[in-house]
Amino acid sequence: MIEVSNLCKEFHLNKKQMQEIGVKEKSLEVLHDVNFTCKPGRVYSLLGPNGAGKTTTLRIIATILRATSGSVKVCGIELNENPSDARAKMGFLTGTTGLYERLTPNEMIKYFGKLNGMDDKLIEDRKDRLYTLLGMHDFANKRIGKLSTGMKQKVSITRTMIHDPEVVVFDEPTSGLDVITAKNIIELIRDCKDQGKTVIFSSHIMSEVDLLCDDLGIIHNGRILFNDTMENFRKQMHTDNLTEEFIHIVTQSEERVQA
Amino acid sequence: MLKNIITIIKKETLDTLRDKRTIIVMVLVPVLVFPVIFIATSRLQMSVMEREQVRSLKIGYVSEDTDTRIENFLENQEKVELVYMDDAGELESLIRSDSLQYGLFIPAGFARALDNLEETSLKVYFSGTRLTGKDRIDRLLAQYENGIINERLQEKELTQSFIKPFRTESVNIATDQEMIGKLAGGFLPYLFIIFCFTGAMYPAIDLFTGEKERRTMETLLTAPVSRIEILVGKMFVIALTGLISAMLAIFGLFVGLQVSAGLPDFIMSVVMGILTFSFVIYLLLMLIPLTIFFAGLLVPLTIYAKTFKEAQSIVTPLTFIVIIPAALGLIPGVEYNAVTALIPIVNITLATKEVIAGTIHLPHYLLTVVSLVGLAAISVVFCAKWFGKESNILR
Numbered sequence: 038m039i040e041v042s043n044l045c046k047e048f049h050l051n052k053k054q055m056q057e058i059g060v061k062e063k064s065l066e067v068l069h070d071v072n073f074t075c076k077p078g079r080v081y082s083l084l085g086p087n088g089a090g091k092t093t094t095l096r097i098i099a100t101i102l103r104a105t106s107g108s109v110k111v112c113g114i115e116l117n118e119n120p121s122d123a124r125a126k127m128g129f130l131t132g133t134t135g136l137y138e139r140l141t142p143n144e145m146i147k148y149f150g151k152l153n154g155m156d157d158k159l160i161e162d163r164k165d166r167l168y169t170l171l172g173m174h175d176f177a178n179k180r181i182g183k184l185s186t187g188m189k190q191k192v193s194i195t196r197t198m199i200h201d202p203e204v205v206v207f208d209e210p211t212s213g214l215d216v217i218t219a220k221n222i223i224e225l226i227r228d229c230k231d232q233g234k235t236v237i238f239s240s241h242i243m244s245e246v247d248l249l250c251d252d253l254g255i256i257h258n259g260r261i262l263f264n265d266t267m268e269n270f271r272k273q274m275h276t277d278n279l280t281e282e283f284i285h286i287v288t289q290s291e292e293r294v295q296a
Numbered sequence: 297m298l299k300n301i302i303t304i305i306k307k308e309t310l311d312t313l314r315d316k317r318t319i320i321v322m323v324l325v326p327v328l329v330f331p332v333i334f335i336a337t338s339r340l341q342m343s344v345m346e347r348e349q350v351r352s353l354k355i356g357y358v359s360e361d362t363d364t365r366i367e368n369f370l371e372n373q374e375k376v377e378l379v380y381m382d383d384a385g386e387l388e389s390l391i392r393s394d395s396l397q398y399g400l401f402i403p404a405g406f407a408r409a410l411d412n413l414e415e416t417s418l419k420v421y422f423s424g425t426r427l428t429g430k431d432r433i434d435r436l437l438a439q440y441e442n443g444i445i446n447e448r449l450q451e452k453e454l455t456q457s458f459i460k461p462f463r464t465e466s467v468n469i470a471t472d473q474e475m476i477g478k479l480a481g482g483f484l485p486y487l488f489i490i491f492c493f494t495g496a497m498y499p500a501i502d503l504f505t506g507e508k509e510r511r512t513m514e515t516l517l518t519a520p521v522s523r524i525e526i527l528v529g530k531m532f533v534i535a536l537t538g539l540i541s542a543m544l545a546i547f548g549l550f551v552g553l554q555v556s557a558g559l560p561d562f563i564m565s566v567v568m569g570i571l572t573f574s575f576v577i578y579l580l581l582m583l584i585p586l587t588i589f590f591a592g593l594l595v596p597l598t599i600y601a602k603t604f605k606e607a608q609s610i611v612t613p614l615t616f617i618v619i620i621p622a623a624l625g626l627i628p629g630v631e632y633n634a635v636t637a638l639i640p641i642v643n644i645t646l647a648t649k650e651v652i653a654g655t656i657h658l659p660h661y662l663l664t665v666v667s668l669v670g671l672a673a674i675s676v677v678f679c680a681k682w683f684g685k686e687s688n689i690l691r
Contacts, residue, residue: 049687099518102686125520135511139314140307151303152519196515 038235039081039098039204044071044107046093046259067093068259071107075237075252077203080230082250082267083239086287090259091239095208098237099129112203112235125153128202130222132212134193138182142173142192145181146199153200160199167195171221187218194225205229207238211245223249243280257287258294300521304529312499312533322495322537326545330552338556352377353432356387356399356421363407366418369440370400376436387421398422398433410444472566477653482626485648487549488542489622489641490615492583493590495541496534497611500594503530505607508599513689527683531595531676535587542583570652578651578661582644585668589640590618592675596682599689625649637663640671 046068050058058065068090075081083091096102098109100120109116111123137145143164150160168174171191176184181192197205207226211219226249229236240246246253246267253270255263263270263286274282312318357378359367370376379396381387387399399421409416420437422430449458470478507513516526553567594611601607618641624630625645632646637660647664650656682688 096514096690099514101514101517101690121520121522124518127518129515129518131511131514133511134515135507135513136515137307137311137512138510139311144307144310148303148307149519152300152521154520 038077038110038112039075039237040108040110041071041073041094041098042108042110044068044094044097044109045105046090046097046102047105066259068097068104071256071259071261073252073254073261073264075204075235077235078230078233079251080226080236080238080249081252081254082246083237083254083256084241084243084246084283085239085256086241089256091241091256092208093259094256095129095206095237095239099127099206100124125200126203128197128200128205129208130193130197130205130210131208132210132214136181136189136192136196139180141178141180142184142195143177145192146195149196150199155200163199163201164195167198171195186215187221190214190218190221194221198225202234204235205237207236209239209241211240211242243283247279255283255286257290260290262286262290297522297525300525301529301532304521304526305532308499308503308530308533309536312502312537315498315502318498318502318537321498322541323544326491326495326541327548327551330545330548331555332552334552334556351375351397353398353436354379354396355433356381356390356396357402358382358384358387358400359402360404361402361406361408365407366402366440369443370436373436384419384421391421391423397426398430400433413448471654473569474653474655476566476570477649477651477655481649481652482645484546484549484652485645486622486626487545488579488583489586489644490619491545492538492542492587493615493618496538496587496590496594497615499537500534500591500598501601501604501607501611503534504595504598505601505604508601508689509603517689523683524680527595527680528676531588531591531679534591534594535584538587538590539583542587575651578656579648581665582647582668585665585672586641586644588672589668589675592672592679595675595679596688599679599683621645632657632660634660634663637661638667640668643667 045066047064047066049064050060050062055061055063071090071094073081073083083094085091093102097104097116098111100116100123103117112126114123114126116123137148140148146164147157147160150164155163168177171194173188173191173195176188181189184192205226207222210222210226214222223245226236226238230251238249250267253263253265253267254261270282271279275285276282352375354377355370357367357370358381367378370378384399384401387396387401390396391399399419401419401421403416403418406416406418418437420430420433422433445459449455452458468475504513507516517523550567550571553564593614597610597614598607601610621639621641622645625636625642630636630642630646632643632650636646637643643664647656647661650661
């Protein structure tokens with residue numbers, strides 16, 4: 038379970054950043070009063086255009102960033118109070134996740150298993166199951182730098198799932214991946230849901246959201262514009278097409294801000 | 297906490313040892329640089345010297361004097377060939393083109409002046425760019441001059457003591473070890489300070505900026521380990537590589553000295569005698585906090601940099617900031633006292649000189665170690681704060 042309440046995030050800008058973004062204020066509010074809940078056994082999708090605040094929200098959930106105010110609880114653990122315990126319950130994967138190219142998949146998985154407090158036997162058992170599932174045995178001892186993009190993504194998946202997390206956070210997981218590799222990710226998200234895990238993923242691709250999600254949050258300019266089930270989203274649609282509806286919601290929000 | 301730090305250290309060590317760039321800078325360069333330099337220079341020097349010794353001296357000879365005594369003297373010397381010329385103007389260009397090694401110009405009345413005990417002179421042409429300078433011709437002329445002096449003394453029935461009334465007998469109260477320690481001992485710390493820093497440089501860039509650039513940092517930050525554990529683990533590996541690099545440089549230096557020819561035996565025995573157990577302990581007690589301090593200097597910069605290239609451009613100038621105080625300790629007259637014992641890097645150069653010379657003042661040494669440990673601690677605390685700032689990590 039992920040519970041996000043009144044989440045706000047401000048970035049402090051230096052002069053160079055102020056010039057780059059074209060603002061005069063020394064702080065930039067990127068999230069404003071964000072609220073949503075992701076439930077176990079369901080997939081929550083955070084949908085929004087580029088720069089909407091999706092990655093910032095997921096990075097706060099993953100404890101890479103700290104919230105300026107508000108609260109985030111993962112499996113009942115308040116992130117500000119006990120980030121390490123919360124991290125132990127989570128797996129985090131992005132489409133652009135880097136890997137240690139000089140290590141082998143075996144070495145990298147063992148490293149993250151150890152950091153997650155697992156003993157050698159548990160790591161071996163779990164690794165073996167994931168390798169079989171993803172067909173990784175053949176390249177488990179090759180240097181990661183020499184693997185193909187698809188193989189690397191499988192290593193990333195194993196790294197994310199090695200400690201069998203209750204909550205899985207995917208930040209634009211299929212971004213920049215080929216169709217076959219993206220399919221692996223989509224299958225992984227489905228598997229996580231079937232196993233009763235809490236899944237949150239961000240995307241700006243409506244078709245992907247339509248395929249996977251049970252609950253939907255639309256975010257734009259750091260504000261949640263829609264937060265409900267996918268079923269209810271479909272019910273209240275003003276257009277026939279999901280993408281059109283998404284654009285309609287975002288455009289309406291911009292018009293309100295301008296007015 | 298310790299378990300996580302050890303896991304990070306193991307992984308980072310493995311990762312670092314597989315980085316070719318780090319291996320070159322940390323292992324190959326320090327181990328090979330001195331043996332290669334020493335062997336190459338000693339071989340070159342020896343071959344040049346040998347060649348010069350066996351080579352016939354071609355001396356351009358221009359004389360306005362009718363007396364031929366000096367000419368006969370030179371002609372009778374082994375491996376000397378006089379090339380008679382009419383004009384002294386030609387000598388320069390022939391020496392420059394290596395057709396002649398030296399030129400000699402004997403003015404008119406040279407021999408007569410010598411016979412009349414009058415002061416006179418001759419001109420020697422040579423090129424200062426040659427390794428041998430004008431040693432060989434100086435020796436020949438000195439031989440000729442001594443012959444004349446002896447003749448004059450015999451004529452007047454005088455002994456050598458007439459022109460050399462007393463001899464000076466020097467008694468050096470410093471031992472060979474003290475001499476080497478004070479005069480050349482500063483070179484050793486200068487060396488390991490530089491290698492300690494450069495050895496730590498690449499791992500520091502790789503372990504922090506590299507992680508950011510390869511986007512593995514955010515993956516690591518989502519693991520259930522605290523940032524201080526990550527920092528301590530990584531800093532340990534950086535400090536360790538610096539330390540290993542410095543030790544390998546010293547090892548390379550000793551190997552280089554042993555394989556190179558030309559050093560007098562007494563220097564070799566003193567140099568080899570330096571490597572005692574107590575010397576290594578004295579050195580390590582200073583080197584360990586120094587490497588941590590260096591890691592503390594490098595880490596904030598490598599955390600701040602976005603790319604490997606940017607990190608290199610920020611960190612490389614820092615080498616000069618390290619070299620300058622290291623070189624300060626080499627300046628004669630800069631003494632190891634209660635003040636210099638507290639100046640980072642300078643104190644290490646001076647303390648090592650004293651340790652090598654066997655004249656280390658223990659309270660000053662302790663002051664150095666304590667100040668270095670303090671600096672290392674401050675740098676770790678600063679790094680922890682810096683690493684905790686998300687604006688630095690996700691810049």
